Amino acid sequence: MSENKCLLQVENLNVYYGSIHAIKGVSFQVNEGEIVTLIGANGAGKSTTLNTIAGLMKPKTGTVTFEGKVISGMTANRIVPLGMALCPEGRRIFQHMTVRENLEMGAYSRPKSEIEDSIAQVFERFPRLKERRRQIAGTLSGGEQQMLAMSRALMSKPKLMMLDEPSMGLAPILVDQIFDIIKELHASGTTILLVEQNARKALQIADRAYVLETGNITLSGTGTALASSEDVKKAYLGG
Amino acid sequence: MTMFLSNLISGISLGSVYAIIALGYTMVYGIAKMLNFAHGDVIMVGAYICFCCLYNLGLPPAVGVLASMAVCTLLGILIERLAYKPLRQATSLAVLITAIGMSYFLQNLAQMIWGANPKSFQTVIPAGSLTLMGGELKISYVSMVTIAASVVVMVALSLFVGRSKMGRAMRCVSEDKGAAQLMGVNVDLTISVTFAIGSALAAIAGVLMCSAYPTLKPTTGSMPGIKAFTAAVFGGIGSIPGAMVGGILLGVIEILGRAYVSSELGDAFVFAVLILVLLVRPTGLLGKKIQEKV
Numbered sequence: 226m227s228e229n230k231c232l233l234q235v236e237n238l239n240v241y242y243g244s245i246h247a248i249k250g251v252s253f254q255v256n257e258g259e260i261v262t263l264i265g266a267n268g269a270g271k272s273t274t275l276n277t278i279a280g281l282m283k284p285k286t287g288t289v290t291f292e293g294k295v296i297s298g299m300t301a302n303r304i305v306p307l308g309m310a311l312c313p314e315g316r317r318i319f320q321h322m323t324v325r326e327n328l329e330m331g332a333y334s335r336p337k338s339e340i341e342d343s344i345a346q347v348f349e350r351f352p353r354l355k356e357r358r359r360q361i362a363g364t365l366s367g368g369e370q371q372m373l374a375m376s377r378a379l380m381s382k383p384k385l386m387m388l389d390e391p392s393m394g395l396a397p398i399l400v401d402q403i404f405d406i407i408k409e410l411h412a413s414g415t416t417i418l419l420v421e422q423n424a425r426k427a428l429q430i431a432d433r434a435y436v437l438e439t440g441n442i443t444l445s446g447t448g449t450a451l452a453s454s455e456d457v458k459k460a461y462l463g464g
Numbered sequence: 465m466t467m468f469l470s471n472l473i474s475g476i477s478l479g480s481v482y483a484i485i486a487l488g489y490t491m492v493y494g495i496a497k498m499l500n501f502a503h504g505d506v507i508m509v510g511a512y513i514c515f516c517c518l519y520n521l522g523l524p525p526a527v528g529v530l531a532s533m534a535v536c537t538l539l540g541i542l543i544e545r546l547a548y549k550p551l552r553q554a555t556s557l558a559v560l561i562t563a564i565g566m567s568y569f570l571q572n573l574a575q576m577i578w579g580a581n582p583k584s585f586q587t588v589i590p591a592g593s594l595t596l597m598g599g600e601l602k603i604s605y606v607s608m609v610t611i612a613a614s615v616v617v618m619v620a621l622s623l624f625v626g627r628s629k630m631g632r633a634m635r636c637v638s639e640d641k642g643a644a645q646l647m648g649v650n651v652d653l654t655i656s657v658t659f660a661i662g663s664a665l666a667a668i669a670g671v672l673m674c675s676a677y678p679t680l681k682p683t684t685g686s687m688p689g690i691k692a693f694t695a696a697v698f699g700g701i702g703s704i705p706g707a708m709v710g711g712i713l714l715g716v717i718e719i720l721g722r723a724y725v726s727s728e729l730g731d732a733f734v735f736a737v738l739i740l741v742l743l744v745r746p747t748g749l750l751g752k753k754i755q756e757k758v
Binding site: 279280281300301302305306310311313317318319320321322326329330331333334377378381 | 629632633635636639640642643644645646647648649650651
């Protein structure tokens with residue numbers, strides 16, 4: 226555990242879909258410089274938690290504090306400029322736009338003069354995207370789309386990057402690549418909040434982890450501690 | 465031959481008006497995913513405002529056009545804020561019925577203010593025509609101005625949507641509202657701007673249309689509104705070039721149908737063509753269809 230200051234604090238968050246109580250009093254925090262992962266089964270509320278933090282959904286009660294500022298209740302477009310990005314589940318890149326246009330959209334809230342540099346950095350990291358910069362994003366392969374989605378989120382220069390199921394639907398070799406990218410991002414100073422089905426890999430790279438079950442946090446600890454916990458092994462790591 | 469050319473030009477001219485109206489339908493559909501059936505009535509309001517400026521206030525035509533654009537822009541934003549925004553999460557049927565209600569509301573409001581008797585619209589475009597081919601082919605100034613105005617509108621709108629920051633935000637919102645928000649796009653503002661632009665275009669269409677067909681009454685907007693909606697579906701609803709192509713084709717089909725087949729069935733042709741196109745291409749002529757990759 227680091228002594229770094231708290232970047233994101235979620236306190237007693239309650240979220241409803243109509244009458245369904247999806248998130249039941251969830252509290253956790255992410256410190257600066259950490260990789261924190263939320264693991265849990267389908268429908269446990271992982272994506273709902275991230276979407277609520279990002280401002281796509283409104284909590285019924287509870288607060289989300291980012292760098293000491295209460296952001297719960299703010300819409301997503303006002304949260305992004307504060308330095309938080311969400312790379313959403315299912316990638317959700319703009320299918321009808323070119324690769325480059327997608328990247329430019331990622332920097333929507335930044336001054337135009339800074340965009341070129343960031344695009345150059347992305348192209349350096351992902352030469353594949355540079356080759357395909359004029360291509361319509363919907364025609365990219367699944368792995369390329371995930372890289373584009375992550376790069377697009379990076380274009381806002383986030384302090385906190387939230388990733389929702391970045392390895393979903395990808396071949397094992399691509400999954401390794403995605404996790405390498407996450408480690409690289411972390412090494413370059415970005416704090417990461419990661420939601421993953423692939424609990425084994427997520428726990429391997431995480432400083433700390435929380436287990437979410439039907440809207441409640443049932444376990445928490447360091448990545449290695451949880452990876453060796455019997456309960457976690459049974460439920461999420463296949464025995 | 466000259467007869468055909470002359471018909472073709474009136475068709476393109478009428479179609480240009482349809483295209484300008486269809487742009488409003490298609491942009492709003494693309495971004496707010498709703499059919500704004502009150503759009504046709506904004507055309508009528510635009511024409512009345514211009515009428516008042518010219519006839520009651522004696523202002524020059526250019527001022528009349530600008531005033532009508534300004535009023536319609538505000539009206540469009542107001543309609544969206546008051547009637548549609550509270551229903552953002554409601555079922556599409558609720559929104560559709562609200563739009564139809566808004567359409568009747570505008571018609572009745574116009575009837576209250578200006579009366580049910582048709583007004584004779586004072587054209588903003590000088591009467592007369594350009595004579596070509598040794599006096600055989602006449603093109604009215606109204607047709608020429610209408611076609612020119614629609615070209616300007618289309619080029620300007622394409623540039624705006626394709627190049628400007630707001631235009632790009634609009635395309636993102638039309639594709640995925642949530643993802644657009646995650647980029648920092650203000651979705652409410654984008655929707656307001658869309659309604660504003662659509663309604664300003666409706667004002668232009670209203671003035672152009674009433675310059676060519678100078679009878680103005682509270683229901684003036686409904687038929688062109690429905691035809692322009694047809695044009696938008698014909699071209700592929702949600703697609704801006706589709707609305708342009710659909711509008712112009714529809715105008716040409718209507719006029720040629722009236723001239724060569726039956727003058728009574730002109731409107732029926734328009735809808736028959738729509739049915740045929742939708743049977744062959746359900747997404748319309750230029751409707752988008754990209755296979756999603758997983």
